[in-house]
Amino acid sequence: MIDRYFSFIIGILVLALLIPTVAEACPSCKTMDDPIVQGFKWSILFLMAMPYIVSGLIGGGVFYVYYRTHRTDNRKPPSNVKGV
Amino acid sequence: MNELEHTSYERTEGASHRPISNARLAVLVLLGAEIMFFAGLIGTFLVFRLGSVTWPPPSQADVRLPIGITGLNTIVLLLSGYTVFQGLRAIRQDRQRELRNWLFATGLLGIIFLVVQGSEWVRLVHHGFTLSSGVYGSVFYVLIGCHALHVLVAVLWLLAVFAKTVAGRFSGNHYVGVEVCAIYWAFVVVLWPLLYVLVYLI
Numbered sequence: 016m017i018d019r020y021f022s023f024i025i026g027i028l029v030l031a032l033l034i035p036t037v038a039e040a041c042p043s044c045k046t047m048d049d050p051i052v053q054g055f056k057w058s059i060l061f062l063m064a065m066p067y068i069v070s071g072l073i074g075g076g077v078f079y080v081y082y083r084t085h086r087t088d089n090r091k092p093p094s095n096v097k098g099v
Numbered sequence: 100m101n102e103l104e105h106t107s108y109e110r111t112e113g114a115s116h117r118p119i120s121n122a123r124l125a126v127l128v129l130l131g132a133e134i135m136f137f138a139g140l141i142g143t144f145l146v147f148r149l150g151s152v153t154w155p156p157p158s159q160a161d162v163r164l165p166i167g168i169t170g171l172n173t174i175v176l177l178l179s180g181y182t183v184f185q186g187l188r189a190i191r192q193d194r195q196r197e198l199r200n201w202l203f204a205t206g207l208l209g210i211i212f213l214v215v216q217g218s219e220w221v222r223l224v225h226h227g228f229t230l231s232s233g234v235y236g237s238v239f240y241v242l243i244g245c246h247a248l249h250v251l252v253a254v255l256w257l258l259a260v261f262a263k264t265v266a267g268r269f270s271g272n273h274y275v276g277v278e279v280c281a282i283y284w285a286f287v288v289v290l291w292p293l294l295y296v297l298v299y300l301i
Contacts, residue, residue, distance in 0.1 A: 058149075069131045073130075073131055
């Protein structure tokens with residue numbers, strides 16, 4: 016039973032090797048002069064940078080608010096802190 | 100514990116130990132997700148725009164986007180960013196009547212922006228430029244449409260804040276509702292010039 020399945024898989028693999036076709040899964044695996052490659056390149060770079068920019072902005076914003084609150088706390092009693 | 104007591108508790112007990120309030124943090128995380136959403140759309144636009152030798156594509160060469168009127172509309176939206184900031188400044192100094200006026204002006208400017216955008220869309224659709232007009236139409240309507248939807252949500256949010264302001268629910272010590280709405284409004288205002296330059300000018 017197992018030998019039959021094994022033979023079937025080997026047969027499929029041999030068949031696949033006998034009828035090769037060109038398949039391009041990677042849009043950037045072309046010449047760099049192609050405009051679509053440039054489009055993908057800049058899009059990938061943009062999207063790659065964006066999570067760092069977003070987390071940096073949120074982290075920076077939280078740090079700024081924390082810094083400002085502590086500076087205010089040092090100057091005023093806690094009951095005067097506004098906007099909580 | 101009612102809202103005022105809760106606010107008072109936060110102010111005296113929790114605020115000095117917490118770097119940022121829950122509401123502010125929530126709106127920042129929401130904006131992070133929104134930025135990534137628009138980054139995805141802009142990434143799509145970049146692929147099609149930079150991947151095309153001519154833009155608009157030859158099949159849509161006769162389409163003329165309303166650059167002038169949308170430029171004026173951009174100024175209207177930027178002005179709304181100024182008015183919402185002034186409203187926030189007013190409530191920080193406990194000037195509730197001023198907040199009401201600034202919020203009214205902001206909402207009005209937001210509605211003007213939406214009406215002008217809508218009228219320009221109607222004109223473009225009558226001209227035959229629709230969502231199914233190839234890549235150009237799809238990119239334009241999805242990108243600009245998503246922003247318009249966000250402005251609509253911001254206007255509705257602002258109206259809710261305005262109603263609470265009229266009811267006297269905000270003061271110089273309690274204005275986080277105004278602040279988170281202003282942060283969201285600032286996001287839609289800051290995003291628009293970027294989209295305008297990308298879609299209309301480049």
